[in-house]
């Protein structure tokens with residue numbers, strides 16, 4: 294974000310991370326303790342939470358008050374797996390984390406305690422609550438979005454009182470409440486499933502023919518724990534990043550040629566900000582993201598869009614985008630293709646279907662990007678595209694929400710949690726009109 298907030302109220306306006314939008318909110322609060330947050334939520338007629346401001350659209354914005362949670366004391370509390378005796382399902386080890394914590398901070402502490410998250414997004418700079426609220430994901434055939442690790446949530450409802458929800462204790466509402474676009478209340482804590490720390494090595498393969506990837510999606514994306522393809526669609530090839538989990542069998546696929554120098558996902562940029570490659574084995578959290586926490590991620594001057602297709606439509610997605618390659622490449626920094634395992638979270642773009650996600654890091658030139666984005670959407674919509682909730686899309690909102698089987702249940706859940714609409718904004722009203 295461009296402005297660094299003072300307490301308790303930031304000077305406004307402030308902008309999102311990419312600087313492509315200025316939040317309309319007249320006040321951005323930054324309370325420093327939970328009681329102050331509780332009173333603020335209770336006494337403010339319209340308010341919603343802002344995470345670390347990395348979304349490219351107005352999902353987080355409000356014409357009314359916003360509140361950031363990164364001024365609250367940080368909590369990262371591990372609950373070790375209990376001795377379960379004969380219990381059929383062992384209790385997993387979990388961590389309860391304050392909502393404004395960034396993945397970089399959480400990952401470092403988990404690793405210090407010998408633990409790990411199953412996956413991370415391309416950057417560790419984003420807040421845990423903000424990432425889970427939009428269904429943020431990494432890549433991996435067996436790996437679900439980051440929100441799928443959530444086992445429990447604490448949020449403040451419109452009266453400022455705490456509501457606790459658990460995957461096991463509230464099976465009806467819980468899958469609708471994790472990816473919730475900030476519409477149910479202000480999440481203050483999340484409990485995430487964790488696993489023993491593991492090591493990863495990262496290698497990049499260059500000059501991989503796109504025809505080969507499209508024809509062998511299972512072999513390419515199944516060849517490592519986490520796999521990403523980078524291309525600009527203008528040429529015939531891409532670069533495949535393979536994140537191999539130590540102790541697992543490596544896949545047989547080895548197309549293209551191995552890179553012998555470190556790469557940045559965006560061609561032409563220095564490799565320093567990228568996580569270590571060339572097969573050097575290291576901790577999970579220093580390899581699963583593409584970018585190191587101490588550097589600015591990605592290209593910087595950019596816009597982003599992303600569309601999830603059913604995995605079975607991957608080859609058609611490749612064909613559609615290659616057909617637009619001459620239009621896409623001139624307005625693009627880079628495009629990334631990842632796989633995401635299906636989950637049961639109602640608003641997760643991977644809800645109910647194993648997915649392949651086509652991501653675009655556009656140049657920050659909205660006028661030039663708009664017609665190309667429209668052409669991409671025109672080609673991908675018939676293949677069942679669901680846009681990323683935090684990135685740019687012009688697909689008609691009614692069609693987007695209709696692609697979610699539980700959209701009506703989500704609208705009803707919002708009404709139940711927030712009958713007066715304290716936490717709603719134009720974005721949520723557009724996609725999920727009041728019922």
Ligand SMILES: Cc1cc2nc3c(=O)[nH]c(=O)nc-3n(C[C@H](O)[C@H](O)[C@H](O)COP(=O)(O)OP(=O)(O)OC[C@H]3O[C@@H](n4cnc5c(N)ncnc54)[C@H](O)[C@@H]3O)c2cc1C
Pocket residue numbers: 310311341342343344345346347348349352353362392393414415416419420421422423424425426427428429430431474475476478479480481590591681683684
């Ligand atoms: C350089 C870059 C790389 C990215 N890479 C990826 C990637 O690899 N994979 C991917 O899927 N996405 C990626 N994204 C998108 C990003 O992960 C999402 O936009 C994410 O939601 C950003 O989290 P945030 O904390 O900045 O949330 P914000 O943008 O601040 O807010 C997003 C939503 O979360 C809600 N929210 C935030 N905090 C709370 C809370 N405490 N309680 C309730 N609701 C809350 C907000 O109301 C809003 O609806 C990337 C973005 C950038 C800028």
